Amino acid sequence: MRLQVRLLGTVELRVDGQVVTPGAAKRRAVLAGLALEANRAVSLPRLAEMVWSETPPTSAVANLRSHAAELRRTVGDRLVAHPNAYELRLGPEELDVATFQRLAAEARVLLATAESASAIATLTAALAHWRGPSADGLPRGTALDNRWASLDEQRLQVFEELAEARLAGGQHGTLLPELRGHLAAHPLRERAWGQLMLALYRCGDVPAALTVYRDARAILDEQLGIEPGEELSGLHRAILDRAPELSCAPPAAAVVTAPPAPAVEARPAVGWAVPRELPAGPVTFVGRTSEAAEVVAAVGGETPAAVVVTGAAGSGKTALVVRAAHTVAAAFPDGQVFVDLGYQTSVTPGEVLARVLRALGVAAADVPANTDERAGWFHSLVAGRPLLLVVDGVTRAAQVRPLLPAGPGPALIVVGQRHLSSLDGVRRVVLRPLGALPARDLLAAFAGPERLAADPIATAGLVRLCAGSVLALRIAGTRLARWPAFPVAGLLAQFGDGRDRLDLLAYEDLSVRASLAAGVAAVRSEDEVAGRLFELLGAHPDNPPLVDRAATQLGVSPQRVRRALEDLVDAHLVHPDGPGGYRLPALVRDYAAELAAMPSVPTHPMTSPRVGPVAA
Template sequence: MKFRILGSLTVDAEAGPVDLGPAKQRTVLAALLLEANRIVPVDRLVAAAWEGEPPRSAVANVRTYASRLRKTLRERVESRPPGFVLHVGDDELDLAAFRELAGRGRAALAAGHDGEAVATLGEALSLWRGAAAEDLSRSAGLEAPLAALDEQRLAVLEDWIAARQRLGHDGQLIDELRRLTDTHPLRERLWSQLILARYRGGDIGGALAGYAQARNVLAENLGVDPGPELVRMHQAVLTRDPALDLLDTHPPGPRHPTDSFPRPADALGRFVAPDRAAPDPGTRQHAVPRELPADTSVLVGRDKELHLLLDSVIGGPEHAHGPTVLVLHGPAGIGKSVLAVRAASLLAEHFPDGQLFADLRGTATSRKQPRKVLAGFLRSLGVPDRRIPDDEDETAARYRSITADRRLLILLEDAADEAQVRPLVPAAPGSIVVITARRPLAALDGAAHLHLERLSPDAAEELLVRLCGPERVEAEREETHRLAARCRGLPLALRIAAARLVADPLLPVSALGDHLEYGDLTIHLS
């Protein structure tokens, strides 16, 4: 069977259309379809079928309607306290298909696969034959869910338009956007898209007039000013911001074969199903994050390790099946972070799509969960909050899609274990992930490992000289030598000691005890 609610309510069997009975019985069916495969309480079905105060016989009537639908729909309706459930396969319900296609289309849009997004979102929109359940009376019980469906349709339509604008179809969209803003005058994103289309078409006056019209409509109807997105678009038009222009990376020849894309006939009209083989996906500019911490620390005694890290990326072979993963491990205070930041800063220019950073707080009482880190990375890569899934596995999948065609450097600080890190590693080759951890993370497949040892005595003293200044060290040479020995080649201990000495020029080196503390840094030497 095929159940359709995106338009008039219909059910088709192999033999043809199914007679769904009187209006209230059809309304009960619509309420069940809106929550297909979930129990819908009887009182909710009553609220859907009757406007205002229902009659005393309402519950009995609903049970009668459900019984009739059970026979009509071949036992699909089942009585389950405290109500009824309608069993429908995802491939049988147009609403389920719409949501699945919309999800895939938005994922393609977020990943920059604009041609695929146009095709998939267009296919989702082609399932609509009018307003949701347009042949039914919208009672209080149906108004909210049906209005939400219409809202979802408009949001997908806006995404479809955005994908086409990325491909340069602005000229083909102006008339449709004018009709849409007339029909939905309070949707600021549609106004923003119309302004952009007019601007790219050379009609700057029309673009500015569109903003003025939107501002007046919002003020008259809602008493508010335009939102930040619309204001930014207006400002960009006023300054002729180059960011409004398309990045022209299309090959010579016909730039955008319009016959291969679905096109709306009117604001709430039918969409033509797309031809998936024809679209040229094109390219687009995307966010380029630069999140590495500042490389301001003095690095001493790590030349060998630094060259190993750089050579493994610059001179080494690129992994064919995944990114390069480097794990720097060693005890607390050994200098993993300073070395990792220095190496990442030197390598950054080789990764033009950006650098991501996250402190995983693996040794803290509350470590960061992978889903939270992934969400932050997706935002940095230009994905709006509304397109970031709540589920961790779905978020990781979106992250893998977004990073598939980008060369990124990702620095993960203070990892707890392999399970915390795995979702944060892109799947495609071309990127590099640098991880610092106290443990080796030996179960992280394909990773190269570098264990950091303590600094040699000479390197430890050199670090003190670099941090405190040669005059301070020379004035108390023997005491400085003993301090370096007491710090046992641990860079963190040396840095805390140097910070104390720099902060108090009159403090004798010999006055530093076994408990070193400065700011948020602390360490015991014994």
């Protein structure tokens, strides 16, 4: 019997090449614990610590024996029972962790002997065993946590060793998007910051290399309160001095005699400019690290594609996307186009195409009148070109459908409140409300951590009031920063009664109310019934009507109300609440109540506990 246990990602068991489902999470934890200690007996008490995050129950031993019995049915005599212990016997290539570590060790020997080409191949093979975070899906808080953390750290080290070898091999150009994606997910890796600086320098982009150093310094100071180490700061000085040792000599094997390549025109003679339209990225960016990494990964690989970033009004969609776009910008040397539709449903696909064509250098008079012709010209211009398109404020899939990449080269990032589900072949990143800890960190970035620490109760109340809204937190933090002597409790008291909350959640050009109004207006323009239903829910947020009651009051069928509810959920204006129920999220209900208070909104008494189920 040939086994393969895979722990570098979702736990997986293969028997003679066939995937076998190990069962529930605790049974997979038993398999993982025994595999990590392969060919050694693991006592039942030790195994229990690997499976349960808290004190094991009194039935732990019986449960472990039951899990072991089920595993034995699959792996046979490979699982050996000892007195109060079990042992899983595996061969040298039957555990991906062992294979990964062996390949990494072999590569380090090759690096020490200057065999960079072989080291690159071996390190690449080692990383190929990873399919996601180690032991993805297993219970956390167990005795295995340190093992998983160690493995994840080893993965980062091997990636950076591979990057070092590729830099030595002259692969600095192709390495840029991978390094940017790595740093988007792991922004505290000083070694990787240095590698990105060196890769940019060797690509001839000295200003970008110096900008990366400033970014690294700001992030280290913001998140750890430290300055870059001597290695990174020394590299910065060397780049400023244009130190000759930073240049990369091509490997000897790469020096070959070849006929000169035919001249290739760098740009088409007509209709091409190199746009650099990305707005400035946010100076303060807290949380959302994993979401930013998802966006970077979606467009920064070898085959750029499309990604849709969605979330409620004020969730920080634009800030995240702009940051991610700057992260991968160097991988798109043919330009970056940024279009803001402002959540205007009246903007047509043809207008979006015309805007993009003009950005690429097509004269306004030369833009075809027909939308299909515009789309055809656009795809001809961008075919095979590394061009990044960012379209913000999208309300309908049709507005960006003609921009979807038809092949490798261009990439598209779309920002909107709706999921735009009819767009095929795109990745979707959904921004949920910030959790309490990152929300507090964002508030602290504006107001100062010492000030929040001085009144933790009021700080917690202010965080709850902002309900995970990045925009609300930025406004509250800005207000505190504007008045350094004003206590946190004082601002919380001003917000307290809720009647003026949206008035206070506005500062200069930042406004929660305006953000919500744009989202509601977009829904209303597409679906009048959804807009009226939203106001109806706002009139009685604590006792919203059942579907039939709402249908009667709105003068439409129950099926039409259900469709309107689906539209509101898709726009993040209503949240599902239990089996078939719905609720207005915090801050949204404040705006809905304002709309409901207008004279045109019906205010019939309601007695039902919540909106009924969508299912017919």
